[in-house]
Each structure stands twice: as C-alpha cells, then as structure tokens.
Amino acid sequence: MDISSIEFRGQPALRATGADGSAFAVSLHGAQLLSWTTADRVERLYLSPRAVFDGQAAIRGGVPICCPQFNQRGMLPKHGFMRNLPWENRGIDATTGELVLRLRDSEATRKLWPHAFEARLQIGMAAGRLRTALTLLNTGHGPFSFAAALHTYLRVDDIAHVRLEGLQGANRWDSLRDDRHVETTPALHFDAEFDSVYAAPAKPLRLVQPSGTLEIAQSASCSETVVWNPGAVLGAKLADMPEDGYRHMLCVEAARIDEQVLLASGAQWQGWQQLRVL
Numbered sequence: 001m002d003i004s005s006i007e008f009r010g011q012p013a014l015r016a017t018g019a020d021g022s023a024f025a026v027s028l029h030g031a032q033l034l035s036w037t038t039a040d041r042v043e044r045l046y047l048s049p050r051a052v053f054d055g056q057a058a059i060r061g062g063v064p065i066c067c068p069q070f071n072q073r074g075m076l077p078k079h080g081f082m083r084n085l086p087w088e089n090r091g092i093d094a095t096t097g098e099l100v101l102r103l104r105d106s107e108a109t110r111k112l113w114p115h116a117f118e119a120r121l122q123i124g125m126a127a128g129r130l131r132t133a134l135t136l137l138n139t140g141h142g143p144f145s146f147a148a149a150l151h152t153y154l155r156v157d158d159i160a161h162v163r164l165e166g167l168q169g170a171n172r173w174d175s176l177r178d179d180r181h182v183e184t185t186p187a188l189h190f191d192a193e194f195d196s197v198y199a200a201p202a203k204p205l206r207l208v209q210p211s212g213t214l215e216i217a218q219s220a221s222c223s224e225t226v227v228w229n230p231g232a233v234l235g236a237k238l239a240d241m242p243e244d245g246y247r248h249m250l251c252v253e254a255a256r257i258d259e260q261v262l263l264a265s266g267a268q269w270q271g272w273q274q275l276r277v278l
C-alpha cells in the first residue's frame with residue numbers, strides 16, 4: 001500500500017493505493033474515511049457532495065467515528081467528539097501493513113470528557129476488501145466507560161433497489177417508533193426513514209443490489225449493528241446533503257452501544273468492520 005498526503009476539498013488527507021489499483025482516502029479531521037474504490041474503479045462509500053470540509057464540523061459521509069458516545073445517549077456532543085478533531089498520521093504498521101491514525105486526549109477533550117486515552121484507527125485494504133479497526137486504550141489511572149460506532153455510509157445505486165440480508169431473528173430497537181421486537185423479514189427494504197439498532201448477528205450481513213453484493217462483517221466486540229437511512233423527508237432537512245442524497249447511501253454501522261465498554265487503567269478495546277465485495 002502506497003500512502004501520499006493530499007488535500008481533499010481543501011483539508012489535509014491521505015490517499016492509499018493498493019497493488020491492484022484499489023484506493024482509499026482518509027481525512028485527518030476525524031480520521032474519517034472518505035472514499036474507497038475497488039480495482040474496478042467503483043466507489044463503495046457515500047460522501048455527500050454538500051459535506052462541510054472546514055476542519056471543525058462532522059463530515060457527512062464516508063466512515064465517521066462515533067466515540068466515546070453514540071448519538072445523543074449522554075451529555076457529550078452527538079456521536080461524541082472524535083469525528084470533530086484532527087488525528088495524527090502514524091504511517092503504516094510494519095506488522096499488519098495497515099495505515100494507522102491516532103488521537104490522544106488533550107485539553108479540548110478533557111474539558112468534555114475527563115479521561116486520558118489513546119484512540120487508534122487502523123485501515124487495511126486488500127483486493128475487494130476494506131477493514132477499519134478502532135482501538136481505544138485507557139492511558140489514565142482510573143477506569144472509564146464509553147460507546148463507539150464505525151458509522152459507515154455505503155454507496156448504493158438506488159436505495160429503492162437495495163436489500164439488506166442477515167438480520168432476520170435479531171433483536172431490534174426501532175428508534176423511530178421506540179419499539180422493540182425480533183426482526184422477522186429475511187431482507188430489509190428501504191422506502192422511508194429507517195433508524196434501528198440491532199443486536200449484531202454472528203454472521204456477516206449482505207447488501208444486495210442489481211450491480212452486486214457487499215458483505216459486511218464486524219467484530220464480536222461490536223455487539224450492535226445500526227442501520228440508518230434518512231429517507232426523503234429527513235433527507236431534505238439535512239443541510240449538508242443534497243435532496244436526493246438519501247437515495248445513494250445506506251449506513252450500516254458496527255457499534256457498541258447498549259452495554260458500554262468499561263475499560264480499566266492500561267486496558268484496551270478494539271472494534272472492527274470489514275467490507276468485502278462478493
């Protein structure tokens with residue numbers, strides 16, 4: 001994997017290219033993946049053309065990191081603060097061959113969250129495959145707890161022709177209706193706003209479109225899978241997304257939400273998600 005420093009819509013980013021011509025781009029702001037193209041030049045992630053690149057705001061699209069809080073479940077800013085801060089490029093890990101970015105606690109983070117930590121995002125790419133792994137290390141003296149999500153925006157040709165397989169039988173919390181039930185359908189279809197947190201099944205999910213299928217796997221440490229599409233009505237209200245943006249994305253997120261991770265001093269936790277073109 002070759003890495004070069006680039007500017008992406010005016011902001012510092014890194015571009016990695018693989019031997020087979022596949023490539024990804026990741027912004028230092030938020031350590032946010034922005035693009036992943038496979039050897040066939042097909043873009044696999046959705047990045048909103050209206051995403052704000054000002055080095056402050058959360059970027060709409062790619063793979064935002066939500067940590068140490070998920071959504072508005074706590075006192076921190078929505079989805080925590082890691083997606084709003086600049087991360088450091090730590091280069092390629094000699095053992096894994098993955099690109100590593102790092103964020104450590106600072107005065108700014110301690111004002112929001114009084115804990116010493118080191119977060120690392122590792123990104124690995126192989127033919128038709130992309131793996132993102134988030135590690136959180138407790139570098140302080142006392143324990144802390146946190147939630148996390150790799151909030152992946154998958155690019156889809158047309159949401160009306162997408163099905164997501166693999167969630168049948170999983171416990172679901174439909175956050176729009178505040179309703180808990182077991183998912184009965186073998187394949188989810190999306191024709192309106194959809195926002196649900198599922199107990200993650202052991203087997204990978206499959207995102208099926210007329211143009212092909214993507215397998216989505218996650219670590220057992222990520223006990224939930226979040227599925228989100230804003231639909232036309234909410235989509236039109238999101239200032240950083242075009243009106244038809246919702247048609248071209250589906251978020252499938254590897255998450256740890258319901259039971260927060262309790263991390264002792266010196267301990268670390270890792271959660272990952274892997275995308276594979278079938």
Ligand SMILES: O=P(O)(O)OC[C@H]1O[C@@H](O)[C@H](O)[C@@H](O)[C@@H]1O
Pocket residue numbers: 058071078079151195196226228253
């Ligand atoms: O607009 P944000 O802060 O990036 O959040 C987007 C969405 O993220 C999803 O993970 C949540 O389930 C949704 O409820 C939320 O709206």
